[in-house]
Amino acid sequence: MSKHNNSHGSRPPGHGHGHGGGPMAMMGQKPKNFKATLKRLLGYLKPRRNTLIAVFIAAILSTVFMIVGPKIMGNAITVLFEGAYGKLQGVPDAKIDFEKIGQILLTLAGLYVISSLFSYLQQYLMSSVAQNTVYDLREDVNEKLEKLPLKYFDGRSNGETLSRVTNDIDTIGSTLQQSLTQFITSIVTIVGIIIMMLFISPLLTLITVLSLPISLFAIQPILARSQKYFADQQKTLGDLNGHIEEMYTGHQVVKAFGYEKKAGEMFDEVNEKLYESGSKAQFISGIIMPIMFFIGNLSYVVISVVGGILVTQRAITIGDIQAFITYSKQFTQPITQTANIANIIQSTVAAAERVFELLDEEEEQKEVNVASLQRAKGSVEFEHVDFGYGEDLLIKDMNIQVSPGQTVAIVGPTGAGKTTLINLLMRFYELNGGKIKIDGLDTREMSRSDLRKSFGMVLQDTWLFNGTIKENLAYGKEDAKDEEIFEAARIAHADHFIRTLPDGYETVLNEEASNISQGQKQLLTIARAVLANPPIMILDEATSSVDTRTEVFIQQAMNRLLEGRTSFVIAHRLSTIRDADLILVMDQGSVIEQGTHEQLLEQNGFYADLYNSQFSEQAVG
Template structure:
């Protein structure tokens, strides 16, 4: 056999399957728009179901938003009847029949909202699972076509992470976060419309709290994002280490590597704990800050609303409904901000999956050699081989005669496996 090659591989000797560290799992995609557009192509065959999800989310949200306004009408009816009796107005009484009709209408709206919400989640779960199924099928087919240098140049834990963790992240986002995002946007628009219909002045007071909240939490978000990225990187390293140690358990036991492996695990686990603790602590400050600013807005709305009620500008039921809307207003905004970060991480995960799908496939080797009968002799003639710029083998010459037994020995990284891979024409 004659060989003289210098391939530009992706790894180096000693960094075979399972070696090295996990690739960093960043929170941001390198090409957000391109990756998102490509991810949407997997959803395109299911666009009819997605339209149904969108419509169901709108209907569910609308029925839920109208509820406080109708409840306000019931409270106004109750208050006016009770106030009339208290003032001694002739014929004044609480119209319990009308209040009962309003409450029945309210119960019906909430029931319809729940029904549409169920339909939305049911359809979206099928869309998410079908999409993830297609992604897994594509990745599985791709892995069967990748050359040996791809697996030698990357840890097994990294490839497994792309096949499992990253695809699961995409599925989870499609099934939960996407529907929440649609619902949150519709809720924000609907609440603003309902608040404007009650009182433009109170709406202005309520909306002013939004830029204040953004201004307050923006520096917190920047700090937490750095720690979340570090947390993902450390998690990837830990997964890679666990995969290496447990798949190579026999080798670990044979060479007495247990203490070093345990020490490495403890070190990475401690780093993951610190990064996770910092990320959770800093991000945990966001909600208290949001609640504090929201409560200040709530107090101001209550004071101004009370003045407007005394001036007969709005009814007491409307002010109660407005207070409910104002407390609900910050929730979808917070959800939208959180989901935006989740989508960013999901697109980053999708980008990692697409990078795997775009890897160069193994090409079928074209050869004019036609051996009708092999005599068993193996010959390496002036073979050079290296990974990238680092040369491993230079001017290697070996002749093995038929029936001869040859032992290949040497330290780790000397090129023993590489020599066999060359012999098997993996390169």
Template sequence: MSNQRRPQRGGPAGFGPGGGNMMMMGQKPKNFKATLKRLIGYLRPRSKALTAVFFAAILSTVFSIVGPKIMGTAITELFEGAYDKMKGVQGGGIDFHRIAQILFILAGLYVISSIFNFIQQYIMSSVAQKTAYDLREDVNQKLEKLPLRYFDSHSNGDILSRMTNDIDTISSTLQQSLTQFITSIVTIVGIVIMMLSISPLLTLISIVSLPLSIFAIRPILKRSQKYFADQQRTLGQLNGHIEEMFTGHQVVKAFGHEKKAGDEFDDVNDELYQAGSKAQFISGIIMPIMTFIGNISYVLISVVGGILVTQRAISIGDIQAFITYTRQFTQPITQTANIANIIQSTVAAAERVFELLDEKEEEKENASQHIGEKSGTVTFEHVDFGYENDLLIEDMNIAVQQGQTVAIVGPTGAGKTTLINLLMRFYELNGGSIKIDGIDTRELSRSELRQNFGMVLQDTWLFNGTIKENIAYGKKDATEEEIILAAEMAHADHFIRTLPEGYDTILNEEASNISQGQKQLITIARAILADPSIMILDEATSSVDTRTEVLIQQAMNHLMAGRTSFVIAHRLSTIRDSDLILVMDQGTVIEQGTHEELLAQEGFYFDLYNSQFSKKAAG
């Protein structure tokens, strides 16, 4: 297949559902638990690495948690030594050697804690990136299997947003928040144990703040979930709008659409601002609430702890350690709450990715047949087709013999391109069958089926690469001699050699560094090189000048010789010599025959032909 081009958003020419972002407005995750469980499924292949991360996080946290207790011991040693010296106790004084030993142990613990922290971050970064890699692979493979109708009903920007922004959100959460979540849980448990070892009474006062914190932030988390879903949705819409406007910026400027495009951008951008600001504001007030509740607990512990110190019920070093633990205790709780909030955004992003992965794929191939000696006979037998529930093509019957040229004509929206899409099996039939060389196309693999076709469309499609690579796209193992010969037959060799790099000239993404006519010449060369048994031409010479058109028409006549050809014609003068002309209107072939036969009928084709000429056609 030489020049397949995906239809632009809004449905194929002729019919089709309107374009637009099909995401539900204001949608939040439909099934939070199921989506989270499915996301966790992507981590299972790396369970060993996650286990290593888990133990590294535990060890890092444990060594860090013990620190304040040891620091408290050093402070007690310092305080008691200074107190004994002040009291004049014999042999009293500060034991700096003992304090140095304690501080040395403390430094060692923090170094070991840092090493384990480095290990967990290193392993987790690999796990996160590999998981994102798997998701991108799955999405990419899914996009290759989706039918054309999916791309007709979703904007390019929304699809790109799912594959980039949403997967990046998942990757960032795994890399940053998962290890933080593990660390926070271990820290909470460890600190509670250390606090109980110092004073059960003070621990009780500190823990009372925990249910109070949960009660305070729970309604906030519920509200933030909706806004984070809105944020991801509108981000996809914004990407879609930007992609469309900047890809077609010349058309936007040519038709003075700048203001409207700017207004549309402002509307979507404002919606994203509203959703993003609400999501960030609601998630942002979690920290102040947690800090406020933590400060109340901190004040109570300081007062009660001071009383216990005066009563000699607890050492001053222990109360200092306990106050440190109290500060550390609120931090992991706050982090856990923030992570829970981040998970809302991540699940919303994951659901959008999984929605794409769950889209209905093209019907599975039943490649039970193979085309042997290619001849190019095509038959439509009682074909029914509709994009939705209503049939647009009913009981269509066409018989095309090998080597015939079939012209398809009709007004805009008649279904000409739809007929080609059915022939190429871009859409599945509702009923009937299409056969090539007597074999139902549904019994062939799509790859084998499409290898029999060459397409030259009115709208050219070229990719970022050299001219040589673009021509060779029609044949994988093409030699340089074959590429040059195809270009010569398409009358493209001359202008290619005038370029600075010749056949190695690199075309940019929009191929805007060559003219529209030159693009068409390259796509024709691509079709010639592919050497298919069936050609599909959609007004292939419409973008070139009159002189070049004559040369191309000669090349096309050479290309079409001995091949079955389907020509979508807009200028009826170009298809007068066709073996068969199909006249379509509203999805139905209403007339068929040769040019002379159709004129003799004085029906739809007769009126259509005369409308293009100032005087009545004669015979």
């Protein structure tokens, strides 16, 4: 349920939320490695190899009982033909042995029933294999997402990531569930039919088998071309999902800036690409079936002619030629299915590679020899910190000393690195050099969980999830009692408006929490921070979305909340941080001035210019 807020500070070009997963981001991907991906996908089936063996045995038995059917039916036809032919020739005591035919048909019915039972067992076992395999894959993806650094999510749209987690994994699951069993059955059927046909007539078998290399030769170039188009189809589907997710999530912004036409044009562009890649993939794969039918029908005609000649020469019985004709017709069906399944596998491997690309993403640095941190006192040190989102450093040799209980205000123009400083404190990004210490302990030597439990965050961008207000407030403290929740809401001046809602604290917020106002959202996030009771607070102009009267209440609540705690305040209105113990003035990633409000004004430098410009604007206003 966790979700990172987008940072508003310095960030590498093109790494803003919602842009990284667009069409242009997909252009430079390497060609698909079919063999390596297929081998890796099959690796997920290894833990269930015993069940797969049982599926294979069931498929063999089901197919074998089905395959011998035409031969037994041919015996019945032979008995019927010999009796009828004997009568026509006037053979004494010639008659049709209906009793023997009945016994043959009963045997045939029994074989088909047994075949159906094994087919059911095969499907039942395979469904277990498929669902467990997809379950493992989803677990791995979910675990991976928890280990990915914030820069991964900053560089890709939510929709593109969701497409890999949902659409691509569903494609894999569907193939395992349906196509794999068909593939096994088809292979067994091909082998079984060849054995039965050889038993009946090696000559006719040779004619039938010759259709196989012809078929493979005909479809090979088609399969090679379809792989590229199916890969393009999966990539473009991810682009389309990303675009739709962004446009509908930010529909208010889209409408506010009159972006509907442009968004529609972008949708049409991506949709057109999906149409082109999808139609080409489906068209090329659709060519396979007519080719296979054509080659199969040619083989059927030749077998009928040659078989008729052999019957007249009494080389084989009429029942055998009837059985062989049935086998020859059945022989092309599993080959066609195999070719079609091979086509589906192309699409599945393309989907699997996208999932594996996610699983192969660089993770957050692993925690080794983690030091235990109980409740922090609040001392924070930056020692010669270097950091950059890319090769160029944004922050160089930063040194800051913050004592427990101090309020530190961070000011500076847009892009100065204020939010980046907070991201480094929370270890959302790893340092290029230097150290950040909490109570003298390097943050890289403690677990991220312990580190982040030491911080409470109230940002400009509120985040609430789909659930009750009570659940949202308790998000920062899972074992919170109702009275603690109510008290936190009272401190944040949120209790009154919550109780005026129809269901009070049990009011369910929708996915975007659009059924309450922006100011009310902010009050809830403040109450959530109050309830979490962290030793260090991070505030990003938390009162910017509330009215003046509420701001006074919130400021009072914040003063109570910040008592005895170290706090970092990103300030946009300098009048709100006059009483800060330390003000850090940042510009282009560096702390260019630091001191109290009075000290910085006396220096008559960058901060004084910022403060006086705001004061002048307020006076003019």
